[in-house]
Amino acid sequence: xxxxxxxxxxxxxxxxxxxxxxxxxxxxxxxxxxxxxxxxxxxxxxxxxxxxxxxxxxxxxxxxxxxxxxxxxxxxxxxxxxxxxxxxxxxxxxxxxxxxxxxxxxxxxxxxxxxxxxxxxxxxxxxxxxxxxxxxxxxxxxxxxxxxxxxxxxxxxxxxxxxxxxxxxxxxxxxxxxxxxxxxxxxxxxxxxxxxxxxxxxxxxxxxxxxxxxxxxxxxxxxxxxxxxxxxxxxxxxxxxxxxxxxxxxxxxxxxxxxxxxxxxxxxxxxxxxxxxxxxxxxxxxxxxxxxxxxxxxxxxxxxxxxxxxxxxxxxxxxxxxxxxxxxxxxxxxxxxxxxxxxxxxxxxxxxxxxxxxxxxxxxxxxxxxxxxxxxxxxxxxxxxxxxxxxxxxxxxxxxxxxxxxxxxxxxxxxxxxxxxxxxxxxxxxxxxxxxxxxxxxxxxxxxxxxxxxxxxxxxxxxxxxxxxxxxxxxxxxxxxxxxxxxxxxxxx
Numbered sequence: 001x002x003x004x005x006x007x008x009x010x011x012x013x014x015x016x017x018x019x020x021x022x023x024x025x026x027x028x029x030x031x032x033x034x035x036x037x038x039x040x041x042x043x044x045x046x047x048x049x050x051x052x053x054x055x056x057x058x059x060x061x062x063x064x065x066x067x068x069x070x071x072x073x074x075x076x077x078x079x080x081x082x083x084x085x086x087x088x089x090x091x092x093x094x095x096x097x098x099x100x101x102x103x104x105x106x107x108x109x110x111x112x113x114x115x116x117x118x119x120x121x122x123x124x125x126x127x128x129x130x131x132x133x134x135x136x137x138x139x140x141x142x143x144x145x146x147x148x149x150x151x152x153x154x155x156x157x158x159x160x161x162x163x164x165x166x167x168x169x170x171x172x173x174x175x176x177x178x179x180x181x182x183x184x185x186x187x188x189x190x191x192x193x194x195x196x197x198x199x200x201x202x203x204x205x206x207x208x209x210x211x212x213x214x215x216x217x218x219x220x221x222x223x224x225x226x227x228x229x230x231x232x233x234x235x236x237x238x239x240x241x242x243x244x245x246x247x248x249x250x251x252x253x254x255x256x257x258x259x260x261x262x263x264x265x266x267x268x269x270x271x272x273x274x275x276x277x278x279x280x281x282x283x284x285x286x287x288x289x290x291x292x293x294x295x296x297x298x299x300x301x302x303x304x305x306x307x308x309x310x311x312x313x314x315x316x317x318x319x320x321x322x323x324x325x326x327x328x329x330x331x332x333x334x335x336x337x338x339x340x341x342x343x344x345x346x347x348x349x350x351x352x353x354x355x356x357x358x359x360x361x362x363x364x365x366x367x368x369x370x371x372x373x374x375x376x377x378x379x380x381x382x383x384x385x386x387x388x389x390x391x392x393x394x395x396x397x398x399x400x401x402x403x404x405x406x407x408x409x410x411x412x413x414x415x416x417x418x419x420x421x422x423x424x425x426x427x428x429x430x431x432x433x434x435x436x437x438x439x440x441x442x443x444x445x446x447x448x449x450x451x452x453x454x455x456x457x458x459x460x461x462x463x464x465x466x467x468x469x470x471x472x473x474x475x476x477x478x479x480x481x482x483x484x485x486x487x488x489x490x491x492x493x
Contacts, residue, residue, distance in 0.1 A: 010179035012211035017242035026270035035252035091125035141175035181212035210237035368439035424434035
């Protein structure tokens with residue numbers, strides 16, 4: 001997937017801001033549907049991206065950048081290829097250039113985050129930490145401008161002094177970047193602090209490159225017409241919208257906001273079609289529901305533990321089943337056309353006990369998995385720990401695992417979407433063949449030692465990989481609200 005045009009116009013544009021855990025493929029496509037001209041992905045860290053392998057996903061018709069643990073860090077598709085900007089977190093010019101060259105054929109622009117005030121970013125010298133090191137800013141941006149075929153931009157926050165801010169942006173402009181996005185707050189300010197429209201205006205009047213105004217969701221932007229008012233107040237070339245778009249992406253629609261139920265259903269459809277991880281889908285829907293989280297539908301969303309359950313909560317159960325059938329049929333068709341690409345476990349399968357089984361997380365209590373049950377049984381019987389060997393098919397990136405217990409191998413004949421799921425399934429085959437309890441709801445099981453719960457990865461696929469916590473974990477609480485620091489994370493990165 002190669003973008004034909006090497007230029008991306010930043011004049012008079014409506015732009016979806018980069019937002020951690022929000023700016024994944026379903027949200028970007030939804031924003032484009034509603035009228036956004038340019039969409040930014042969430043900030044992705046250079047070190048994480050450099051571990052990734054570029055994979056063409058023929059089942060989803062996407063290009064995926066996949067980490068060594070098989071998680072998709074960044075997923076994009078042809079629909080957005082001429083309008084998606086890849087934002088990276090970096091503190092090193094050479095790493096930044098390596099990342100840009102990795103993704104440049106699949107995106108329309110490259111952006112460097114120089115505004116995120118969160119510790120996870122600044123402690124590595126990234127984000128807002130760069131604002132105090134103009135020499136490093138200049139080296140990173142100059143290296144990118146000279147070394148990549150895509151337009152380069154950066155996103156900054158203002159400095160406490162107007163003079164220092166203007167000196168910095170003039171130095172940034174001299175690197176040859178195509179545009180600069182300015183969040184009109186300094187690194188210590190939060191969304192409840194007023195955005196400094198006058199500082200953005202001063203920057204716009206000083207520079208010759210396009211200035212993109214950001215930070216207006218709290219004070220200025222509640223509906224579409226407010227976007228133009230904010231642009232005029234800041235004299236900016238374009239406007240970048242963060243939280244107002246997160247709450248309702250139809251903010252970009254000239255005809256006015258669409259009903260939230262309609263917007264959420266459309267978002268869910270994209271999430272299912274592009275195999276977005278259910279925790280990320282759930283997190284984004286929680287941000288849209290906001291004060292309605294305690295409604296009946298909000299409670300159903302809160303309880304959902306898979307993409308299927310999310311669909312059922314919004315009356316899209318039939319859509320989910322139909323889409324999964326279509327994806328399975330597409331996968332089977334690809335496998336039939338390229339049988340040489342199908343990889344099977346390398347072992348001699350004649351001695352393997354096989355069953356056609358899949359692991360369904362909903363059938364087990366929250367803190368019990370088949371792997372835990374199998375491990376406990378081996379310990380009680382004084383057997384070596386189970387050994388799992390997992391392979392992945394190239395054509396569809398599905399997994400199959402073989403578990404060895406007491407020199408006997410066990411395997412499911414059905415392939416799974418993740419390594420973790422495949423291992424759970426192999427454990428079930430072993431337990432059932434031995435007539436042992438596997439921890440299912442309502443099943444009498446021996447007590448398990450209390451240990452940290454392993455993540456069974458019920459519904460893998462989405463990116464959001466640079467977090468310490470999985471996207472959507474906040475949704476485990478009855479209310480999902482953002483404190484001031486997290487709100488700042490969304491609009492500051």
